[in-house]
Amino acid sequence: QVFTFNRVEIRVQPSVKVKNGAPVSIICHADISKNTDFQLKHNFTIFKDGKLVFMTVSDKEDARYEIPVAKSSDTGDYECTVKADGKRSVSNSIYVWVAGMTKPILTADKKEVLEGEVVKLRCELPEEVPPLEFFFRKIKTNSAPKEKRVPEQNQNFSEVEYYVEEGDDILQFDCFGKRQVRSGWESSQHSNRTLVTVKEPFTKPTLITGPSGNVTEGDQIEFECSTVVAQMRDIEIILQKNRTILNSVRDKTFLKYSTVATQEDSGEYLCKVEQGAVSKTTKLNVFVSELFPKPTLSASMTKLDENKDLILSCSINGFRRANFSIVRKSSGGDILLKNSRVLPMKVNVNDTGSYTCKAEVKRIVKESKPVRINVYAPVSKPTLSVVSGSPEVVLGNPLQLICHSVMGTPPITFTFYKGDEVKKNVTNDTYAVFLDEDIGLNDNGGYKCDARNNHSSGVKTSNILNVTVIVPIRDASLGSVPYGEVEVGSDTAFLCSVKEGSWPIDFKFFKKTDHEVLLHEVREYSDRTIWHKKTMKRKDTGTYYCMASNRASVDVRSRPITISVILAAWHKGVIAAFVLTAIAGAGAVILWWFLRKKKKAKGSSMEMSGSALAPNLTSEKLTRQPSDGNYYSGSGYIEDNENHMKSTDETKGPDLESAEVDYTEVEVSTLDPHRAPEQKGTETVYSEIRKTNN
Numbered sequence: 001q002v003f004t005f006n007r008v009e010i011r012v013q014p015s016v017k018v019k020n021g022a023p024v025s026i027i028c029h030a031d032i033s034k035n036t037d038f039q040l041k042h043n044f045t046i047f048k049d050g051k052l053v054f055m056t057v058s059d060k061e062d063a064r065y066e067i068p069v070a071k072s073s074d075t076g077d078y079e080c081t082v083k084a085d086g087k088r089s090v091s092n093s094i095y096v097w098v099a100g101m102t103k104p105i106l107t108a109d110k111k112e113v114l115e116g117e118v119v120k121l122r123c124e125l126p127e128e129v130p131p132l133e134f135f136f137r138k139i140k141t142n143s144a145p146k147e148k149r150v151p152e153q154n155q156n157f158s159e160v161e162y163y164v165e166e167g168d169d170i171l172q173f174d175c176f177g178k179r180q181v182r183s184g185w186e187s188s189q190h191s192n193r194t195l196v197t198v199k200e201p202f203t204k205p206t207l208i209t210g211p212s213g214n215v216t217e218g219d220q221i222e223f224e225c226s227t228v229v230a231q232m233r234d235i236e237i238i239l240q241k242n243r244t245i246l247n248s249v250r251d252k253t254f255l256k257y258s259t260v261a262t263q264e265d266s267g268e269y270l271c272k273v274e275q276g277a278v279s280k281t282t283k284l285n286v287f288v289s290e291l292f293p294k295p296t297l298s299a300s301m302t303k304l305d306e307n308k309d310l311i312l313s314c315s316i317n318g319f320r321r322a323n324f325s326i327v328r329k330s331s332g333g334d335i336l337l338k339n340s341r342v343l344p345m346k347v348n349v350n351d352t353g354s355y356t357c358k359a360e361v362k363r364i365v366k367e368s369k370p371v372r373i374n375v376y377a378p379v380s381k382p383t384l385s386v387v388s389g390s391p392e393v394v395l396g397n398p399l400q401l402i403c404h405s406v407m408g409t410p411p412i413t414f415t416f417y418k419g420d421e422v423k424k425n426v427t428n429d430t431y432a433v434f435l436d437e438d439i440g441l442n443d444n445g446g447y448k449c450d451a452r453n454n455h456s457s458g459v460k461t462s463n464i465l466n467v468t469v470i471v472p473i474r475d476a477s478l479g480s481v482p483y484g485e486v487e488v489g490s491d492t493a494f495l496c497s498v499k500e501g502s503w504p505i506d507f508k509f510f511k512k513t514d515h516e517v518l519l520h521e522v523r524e525y526s527d528r529t530i531w532h533k534k535t536m537k538r539k540d541t542g543t544y545y546c547m548a549s550n551r552a553s554v555d556v557r558s559r560p561i562t563i564s565v566i567l568a569a570w571h572k573g574v575i576a577a578f579v580l581t582a583i584a585g586a587g588a589v590i591l592w593w594f595l596r597k598k599k600k601a602k603g604s605s606m607e608m609s610g611s612a613l614a615p616n617l618t619s620e621k622l623t624r625q626p627s628d629g630n631y632y633s634g635s636g637y638i639e640d641n642e643n644h645m646k647s648t649d650e651t652k653g654p655d656l657e658s659a660e661v662d663y664t665e666v667e668v669s670t671l672d673p674h675r676a677p678e679q680k681g682t683e684t685v686y687s688e689i690r691k692t693n694n
Contacts, residue, residue, distance in 0.1 A: 314357030379408030
């Protein structure tokens with residue numbers, strides 16, 4: 001029995017898009033080829049969005065998954081898998097869209113509420129599967145609905161609370177839902193409308209004034225605010241004018257407030273009744289007629305010198321029956337000067353200030369606008385000085401000047417002059433500062449300042465201030481005589497100079513070592529200085545430099561020079577003579593030693609000729625013996641196989657002349673005439689060795 005899967009298909013009846021509530025069938029078909037006609041069991045499995053929704057076993061090649069009433073939650077991707085006798089095949093996926101959603105159900109926890117209370121609503125989509133979005137609407141007559149959106153990820157219902165506001169009477173609520181599909185968002189129908197009746201906890205307040213509607217300044221005016229309360233609980237009544245609370249009561253249904261009317265009492269009044277979150281207001285405009293206009297204060301002069309006469313007078317246009325008083329304003333309160341319309345006075349500087357007058361009619365007091373009186377003392381002669389203290393400035397730096405007057409009523413106007421040119425005008429209390437940033441080499445004076453105020457005495461001028469311009473040091477250089485090489489014991493003159501700089505100048509001479517060594521310093525009213533260093537020594541060899549500075553406080557350093565201290569010519573002659581004398585003495589010693597050595601070698605040869613030798617001697621050797629100074633002489637010992645005999649003059653005998661003469665070659669050393677080390681060489685020295693019978 002052989003079979004194979006050709007393909008597995010999935011299809012939908014009647015269509016892949018069906019309306020909500022309609023039936024739909026998901027069909028899985030297996031196309032199989034067999035070698036013979038035999039029964040084969042098929043395991044059909046249908047998945048929606050990867051989740052198992054249907055499974056069956058059949059010997060047929062088709063399986064049907066029936067959905068009698070399709071809901072929006074049945075929307076998704078479907079695919080089927082077929083297994084048979086260990087073999088398996090999977091279909092392609094197909095998208096099924098159930099259009100439309102079920103109608104939501106809306107419920108309210110109350111059917112009747114008071115203003116300020118809360119209505120709790122619940123909207124449910126019983127056959128839908130989250131995630132879902134719910135939309136609640138509050139509908140009022142003759143106004144647009146107020147909507148709230150609430151997303152729900154894990155449940156198919158949502159709850160929300162609505163605050164019942166002032167003026168709400170009959171309210172209607174509904175809701176609808178939305179879900180996201182492949183093509184976008186899909187909405188449900190709107191739910192049933194739920195009706196909620198609203199009752200007032202208290203009536204809108206009533207605000208009235210008395211005793212009449214026409215109010216004039218000085219009249220007693222009364223305000224009364226009242227309301228009707230359904231339940232006397234936490235009720236409060238407040239009376240306001242321009243955000244200012246005039247009076248308030250709690251747990252009462254009315255409020256009263258009275259005052260003597262003034263023109264400032266004209267305006268809008270507001271009565272507010274509050275209970276919990278509910279608030280209701282009533283407004284009333286009140287106009288108070290003027291009894292008399294504000295008084296006017298006049299002054300004979302507003303700016304005057306001290307010790308002058310001043311007259312203050314108070315008046316009301318077209319009205320004279322009033323009580324007048326003139327006062328001076330101060331931070332501590334008004335100071336009463338006189339209960340009168342007119343006040344004459346001789347002023348001093350302390351009388352500077354603001355003055356007003358007051359008028360009273362029928363307990364109504366009105367005050368004039370303030371008048372400013374300024375009393376001036378004359379300015380004193382100003383002093384001009386440099387802020388830094390010293391009347392000098394470094395070329396290129398700014399110069400800051402201060403002009404100060406000890407006496408004088410402010411404001412004082414200061415004028416700065418450079419020469420005859422006005423540079424700056426400054427108005428201040430007692431002093432002013434001027435900054436001159438354009439300092440030239442020839443700006444050595446000519447500064448002055450003026451001071452004046454509103455006193456009639458006029459302008460005062462300071463003395464002329466002369467300012468010294470200091471030129472900074474530029475380009476220091478160092479030289480010496482002699483230059484470069486100096487003989488021991490001689491004097492050296494060091495010259496340090498600058499190209500530019502104001503006097504006096506401080507010169508310093510240094511020698512470079514492991515650390516800088518100050519050798520000499522001097523202050524000169526010149527652009528150069530000479531320092532004589534006496535008796536130069538070998539240790540004075542080295543590198544020298546100088547440094548120059550003045551009141552500009554800038555140290556300028558020269559380039560270094562090198563001085564070598566050498567021996568004088570006569571010192572060199574003495575040393576040469578001493579060396580030549582030493583060489584001549586050494587030569588004489590070497591010559592004496594050589595002659596002595598030669599004489600000593602000749603005596604040794606004579607001694608050796610008189611030595612007695614054995615008759616059977618066939619060969620002889622002259623051995624070297626060490627002597628003082630690592631030199632070797634010609635005397636020695638003769639060896640044979642039997643005995644040793646020292647050659648002396650005593651061995652000479654009558655047979656000497658007839659003896660046979662032999663010769664031998666020996667190695668000797670020669671003398672180095674200068675250092676006298678041992679030198680090895682070969683010379684032929686002939687020594688006579690005579691054989692005798694002895």
